[in-house]
Amino acid sequence: MSEDFPTDFAAPSSGSAPQDGTRRSFMKQAGGLLGLALAPPLLSQAERLTAFSKTVEGVTTLQLKVNGTVRSLQAEPRVSLLDALREYLDLTGTKKGCDHGQCGACTVLVDGRRINSCLSLAVMNQGKEITTIEGLMKGEELHPMQEAFLKHDGFQCGYCTPGQIMSGVACVKEGHATTDDQCREWMSGNLCRCGAYPNIVAAVREVAGKA
Amino acid sequence: MRKTRRRNIKITISLAHYFTTDKMNNFSYTQAATAKEATGIRKDKADAAYIAGGTTLLDLMKAHLEEHSQLVDINALPFRGIEQTKDGLRIGAMERMSDVGENALVLQQYPAVSESLLLAASPQLRNMASIGGNMLQRTRCGYFRDAAFPCNKRVPGSGCPAIAGDNHNLAILGTSDACIATAYPGDLSVALAAFDAVLTLENAKGKQRRVPVTEFYLLPGKTPQKETVLEPGELIVAVTIPAAPHAQRSTYLKVRERSSYAYALASAAVGLDVQAGTIRSARVALGGVGAQPWRSSEAEKVLTGAPATEATFRAAAAAALRGAQPYKENAFKVELAQNTLVQALLKVAG
Numbered sequence: 001m002s003e004d005f006p007t008d009f010a011a012p013s014s015g016s017a018p019q020d021g022t023r024r025s026f027m028k029q030a031g032g033l034l035g036l037a038l039a040p041p042l043l044s045q046a047e048r049l050t051a052f053s054k055t056v057e058g059v060t061t062l063q064l065k066v067n068g069t070v071r072s073l074q075a076e077p078r079v080s081l082l083d084a085l086r087e088y089l090d091l092t093g094t095k096k097g098c099d100h101g102q103c104g105a106c107t108v109l110v111d112g113r114r115i116n117s118c119l120s121l122a123v124m125n126q127g128k129e130i131t132t133i134e135g136l137m138k139g140e141e142l143h144p145m146q147e148a149f150l151k152h153d154g155f156q157c158g159y160c161t162p163g164q165i166m167s168g169v170a171c172v173k174e175g176h177a178t179t180d181d182q183c184r185e186w187m188s189g190n191l192c193r194c195g196a197y198p199n200i201v202a203a204v205r206e207v208a209g210k211a
Numbered sequence: 212m213r214k215t216r217r218r219n220i221k222i223t224i225s226l227a228h229y230f231t232t233d234k235m236n237n238f239s240y241t242q243a244a245t246a247k248e249a250t251g252i253r254k255d256k257a258d259a260a261y262i263a264g265g266t267t268l269l270d271l272m273k274a275h276l277e278e279h280s281q282l283v284d285i286n287a288l289p290f291r292g293i294e295q296t297k298d299g300l301r302i303g304a305m306e307r308m309s310d311v312g313e314n315a316l317v318l319q320q321y322p323a324v325s326e327s328l329l330l331a332a333s334p335q336l337r338n339m340a341s342i343g344g345n346m347l348q349r350t351r352c353g354y355f356r357d358a359a360f361p362c363n364k365r366v367p368g369s370g371c372p373a374i375a376g377d378n379h380n381l382a383i384l385g386t387s388d389a390c391i392a393t394a395y396p397g398d399l400s401v402a403l404a405a406f407d408a409v410l411t412l413e414n415a416k417g418k419q420r421r422v423p424v425t426e427f428y429l430l431p432g433k434t435p436q437k438e439t440v441l442e443p444g445e446l447i448v449a450v451t452i453p454a455a456p457h458a459q460r461s462t463y464l465k466v467r468e469r470s471s472y473a474y475a476l477a478s479a480a481v482g483l484d485v486q487a488g489t490i491r492s493a494r495v496a497l498g499g500v501g502a503q504p505w506r507s508s509e510a511e512k513v514l515t516g517a518p519a520t521e522a523t524f525r526a527a528a529a530a531a532l533r534g535a536q537p538y539k540e541n542a543f544k545v546e547l548a549q550n551t552l553v554q555a556l557l558k559v560a561g
């Protein structure tokens with residue numbers, strides 16, 4: 001949808017608080033044409049939410065902007081962002097490993113930052129820019145990180161892979177993949193039961209080198 | 212024979228867990244716009260809870276260790292910013308671990324605080340987790356985290372299976388007959404305790420008070436369920452760390468079972484002001500070994516005024532662990548904590 005790969009999403013600069021203003025201007029930049037068309041209702045919702053308290057109870061309509069498209073779902077506030085993506089929006093690329101923040105299989109980007117979607121509520125992610133593994137491709141063209149994982153055999157069973165790739169995209173963007181050691185440390189939130197680690201590091205480092 | 216039996220029980224428990232973990236109790240959700248509104252909800256509803264990053268709260272709710280009828284989202288509260296004040300660097304409670312850990316002022320003035328944040332959890336969790344939430348994370352004691360077991364902290368009076376059971380990751384300092392957990396298993400508060408940080412708290416009346424981090428956490432005693440001096444519904448607004456030469460020359464060393472993404476078996480936050488080979492002032496706090504973040508005035512006393520040598524550091528480490536009470540599986544921590552402390556001191560001295 002957007003012209004650029006989501007790697008180009010401006011992550012809020014580290015050191016300063018991700019202010020609402022940052023998020024708004026970021027959303028305006030990032031959305032492209034369609035994004036712009038969809039942005040106003042989302043923005044005013046974000047404004048409404050901060051203007052006065054809003055209580056959500058039982059099944060209600062939630063709106064999530066995923067991979068540039070605003071999607072509606074009927075869900076309770078207890079539904080995690082991970083379950084919203086997988087069970088309500090049928091975006092099953094994001095995986096559930098531990099469901100407790102311990103494995104990284106559920107990693108997605110929210111406003112350009114990587115998070116564990118299993119420990120976040122869907123209701124809290126309204127008005128934000130969510131990017132999942134399904135949103136990385138540009139048309140038929142794989143994202144460079146996906147290409148690198150293929151080239152370096154960065155997986156065996158593949159279960160951890162969507163999380164590894166999303167985390168790898170963010171890791172490069174953050175500037176935390178400049179050496180093998182740094183890359184290992186900053187990718188440590190993604191476990192791989194198959195032990196494909198050396199190849200994962202090779203893939204992330206290659207993309208970092210080209211960035 | 213007995214051993215096999217026990218193992219079977221364990222397997223059943225973890226299977227039961229597997230099928231129940233992801234279904235939290237149903238709750239309503241409110242985004243609070245002001246502190247007054249947030250504390251007001253908590254005042255009217257005792258079983259409501261604040262949610263910041265959610266990385267402790269939702270973890271516990273999924274395991275049915277906590278249930279709440281309402282979650283109050285406090286992320287829109289203006290508890291933000293990292294700014295220089297006359298009392299030191301003031302960090303808003305809603306700031307994220309990743310942002311604070313990489314903040315230029317924190318890196319420059321309090322390297323130990325930055326390291327304690329960046330060595331914690333994972334990049335994803337640090338992007339989510341708030342400073343206030345971090346300070347209120349709960350113990351990783353396996354019995355506390357499994358509702359099938361008794362636990363004095365979770366169910367007061369039910370007993371403490373850890374004392375005679377699996378206690379390899381639990382505390383050796385400040386424990387009691389009721390609980391031997393590292394109630395705060397994390398890193399940040401250890402560094403904050405070392406460098407005299409002070410919390411700003413706000414209650415439902417809008418009244419603020421200031422509490423030093425060293426007085427914020429409570430030892431288990433007979434009431435391990437009471438972990439901090441935070442009153443019900445009271446909010447953490449900010450934490451302020453005073454500037455000092457020993458804070459600038461500081462480090463946080465963390466020893467784990469694997470090299471990353473794990474809690475500390477032992478850790479040390481240390482800072483030294485050394486002039487012409489003599490230690491003018493010193494700060495020492497230990498993590499992973501105390502029932503709470505463990506500031507060691509004993510070690511600081513040995514260090515202050517002494518030459519900055521390994522012999523001094525060894526003596527300080529011995530003093531810090533003098534009162535340790537090891538249990539069957541965590542006796543290794545006495546030596547580990549001492550070596551961790553010595554290594555950390557050598558690093559800042561060198």
Ligand SMILES: Cc1cc2nc3c(=O)[nH]c(=O)nc-3n(C[C@H](O)[C@H](O)[C@H](O)COP(=O)(O)OP(=O)(O)OC[C@H]3O[C@@H](n4cnc5c(N)ncnc54)[C@H](O)[C@@H]3O)c2cc1C
Pocket residue numbers: 100101102260261262263264265266267268269270285304305330331332333336339340341342343344345346347348396397398399445446447448472473474475
């Ligand atoms: C797999 C895993 C590994 C981890 N490893 C580490 C580690 O190595 N080191 C480490 O230090 N931590 C570690 N953590 C813990 C993590 O740092 C905490 O979960 C996190 O900091 C909590 O912050 P939060 O904003 O997500 O809190 P939440 O989950 O939102 O809140 C936690 C508690 O604090 C209350 N609360 C939150 N903010 C406030 C406030 N401002 N005022 C009053 N009450 C408030 C909430 O009501 C809740 O009870 C790990 C966590 C996980 C899941």
Ligand code: SF4
Pocket residue numbers: 350352353354355361362363364365370371372373374381389390391392435
């Ligand atoms: S050590 Fe504390 S938390 Fe662990 S079982 Fe005993 S009482 Fe519970």
Ligand code: FES
Pocket residue numbers: 095096097098099100101102103104105106107116117118119
């Ligand atoms: S499924 Fe979210 S971290 Fe494991």
Ligand code: FES
Pocket residue numbers: 154155156157158159160161191192193194195196
């Ligand atoms: S490829 Fe199998 S878990 Fe990583």
